Amino acid sequence: MLKYAFLFPALGLLAFLTLLLGIWQGNFSWFVMTCTLTIAITVWGVFDIRLGYFVSTFFRKKNPSSKMLALTFDDGPTPYTIEILNLLRAYQVKATFFCIGKQMLDYPEIVDQLIVEGHTLGNHTFTHSQVFGFLNERQVVEELKKTDKIIRDKLGKSPKFFRPPFGVTNPSIAKAVKRSRHHVIGWSNRSLDTVTWNADKIFNRVTNRLKSGDIILFHDTSQRTVNVLKRLLPYLQDNGYTCVSVDVLLNLYAYDS
Ligand SMILES: [Zn+2]
Numbered sequence: 083m084l085k086y087a088f089l090f091p092a093l094g095l096l097a098f099l100t101l102l103l104g105i106w107q108g109n110f111s112w113f114v115m116t117c118t119l120t121i122a123i124t125v126w127g128v129f130d131i132r133l134g135y136f137v138s139t140f141f142r143k144k145n146p147s148s149k150m151l152a153l154t155f156d157d158g159p160t161p162y163t164i165e166i167l168n169l170l171r172a173y174q175v176k177a178t179f180f181c182i183g184k185q186m187l188d189y190p191e192i193v194d195q196l197i198v199e200g201h202t203l204g205n206h207t208f209t210h211s212q213v214f215g216f217l218n219e220r221q222v223v224e225e226l227k228k229t230d231k232i233i234r235d236k237l238g239k240s241p242k243f244f245r246p247p248f249g250v251t252n253p254s255i256a257k258a259v260k261r262s263r264h265h266v267i268g269w270s271n272r273s274l275d276t277v278t279w280n281a282d283k284i285f286n287r288v289t290n291r292l293k294s295g296d297i298i299l300f301h302d303t304s305q306r307t308v309n310v311l312k313r314l315l316p317y318l319q320d321n322g323y324t325c326v327s328v329d330v331l332l333n334l335y336a337y338d339s
Pocket of ligand 1: 156206210
């Protein structure tokens with residue numbers, strides 16, 4: 083697997099050597115190619131959380147012993163969370179909610195309901211800043227700490243799971259996570275439910291690529307997602323999948339003791 087700590091210095095050295103070669107030969111095409119490759123790999127690493135380029139990431143369970151997967155919901159809680167909770171309860175499904183701290187302050191009673199009904203809470207930063215990828219290490223740590231505290235005040239323990247907004251990772255986020263000691267949780271099956279307007283299309287996208295061990299990314303922020311779940315939950319049940327929380331799927335602790 084590609085890793086920033088190893089690959090970035092290696093590419094830097096290669097760039098330096100090809101620069102020397104360029105000066106010697108009067109032709110900088112190898113240098114330009116190396117720089118282009120470095121930029122391409124870095125951008126790929128920033129935006130594809132599954133690569134684990136900057137920080138180790140859990141994004142699916144390899145070879146699970148039985149047919150299981152984890153449903154995850156980002157960006158809540160919102161009033162739609164209540165409808166989702168009703169559906170999950172009806173199908174006796176436990177899920178994982180990566181909550182935004184500010185949203186938790188706005189909807190504390192929904193957070194209580196999430197906890198009472200046995201779902202797992204994860205940290206999805208305090209503000210979900212549109213420029214999250216440009217925050218420095220101190221700012222990322224602050225985002226994490228604030229949301230950890232809200233969850234700790236509710237549960238008496240801090241969440242171990244963190245999902246970066248937009249799935250973005252970079253050296254600042256990697257350093258912050260190393261300090262905060264969260265597990266970074268990605269996904270293997272992305273519903274694209276925030277950008278696809280048709281619930282049937284979202285359902286087809288998720289089910290066409292469905293694999294046991296998947297971590298599926300949804301958002302509890304729209305009626306569309308509620309409508310997808312109305313079809314998806316019976317589909318999963320009929321096809322023998324057990325939906326579990328991320329901690330159960332990955333066999334990790336969801337909270338500090
Ligand atoms: Zn988000």
